[in-house]
Amino acid sequence: METEPATTFVLIHGGGGSAWDWHLVEPELHRLGHETLAVDLPIEDPANGVAEYADAVVAACAGLTRPVIVAHSFGGLTAPVVCSRIQAELLVLVTAMIPAPGESPSEWWGGTGFNDLGIAIDTEQEQLDAFFNGVPRPLIEAAFAHEREQNGGWDEPSPIRTWPDVPTRYLLCRDDRFFPPDFVRKLVAERLGITPDEIDGGHMVALQHPKALAGKLDELWREQRTRVTG
Incomplete structure (x- = not known):
């Protein structure tokens, strides 16, 4: 029996x-027969913004044939820019921000209605409650140890003028306290015109349920392959 080609x-x-945020998901995708490439965005340089983050991903994708682009949270602002510049097979947004054309990261919070939710992340406890519910304490401590400063690009308009011509799926996390399900469903309908797929877990689902997340990513890719190949 022929093995279906991986991506x-x-x-x-x-x-x-x-x-590092993907370090538990990558081996699970490898076990499913896929290759992975996790990219460090140049977020610490205040001169960089979404356009420069996309530059880093595009450069890392050199030599790849129609990869699947997966973006988490703030990475959702970078992913469509990448997909406008390379040929991607599929774009999957995992509890991610969805930019409007020309919208800056700073404008996103008010433009989507997020600011009306009253979600506070000023203290460490508030960050734990919003981002890390369900994540084991050792992984939370490791995540804080790997945290980097997000220094630039807040007021830089999104480079996209229209959504890229690539199949797009959105993966909602049912237990997310930062991007709550009702907020996400409305946002996805308004900005993408689709119904999100769903998975158990909080905002940091890649640390909480890496095997389930990898399995869902594999499932979404296989569904896309079936649509294309019949």
């Missing part, structure tokens, strides 16, 4: 994160 999942981390 490469290009993994884009969220705000203040790093490629």
Whole structure:
């Protein structure tokens, strides 16, 4: 029996994160027969913004044939820019921000209605409650140790003028306290015109349920392959 050809999942981390955020998901995708590429965005340089983050991902994708682009949280602002510049097979947004054309990261919070939710992340406890519910304490401590400063690009308009011509799926996390399900469903309908797929877990689902997340990413890719090949 012939083995279905695998793909490469290009993994884009969220705000203040790093490629480490995907370190538990990558081996699970490898076990499913895929290759992975987790990219460190140059977020610490205040001169960089979404356009420069996309530059880093595009450069890392050199030599790849139609990869699957996966973006978490703030990485959702970078992913469509990447997909406008390379040929991607599929774009998957994992509890991610969805930019409007020309919208800056600073404008996103008010433009989507997020600011009306009253979610506070000023203290460490508030960050734990919003981002890390369900994540084991040792992984939370490791995540804080790998945290980086998100220094630039807040007021830089999104380079996209229209959504890229690539199949797009959105993966909602049912237990997310930062981007709550009702907020996400409305946002996805308004900005993408689709119904999100769903998975158990909080905002940091890649640390909480890496095997389930990898399995869902594999499932979404296989569904896309079936649509294309019949």
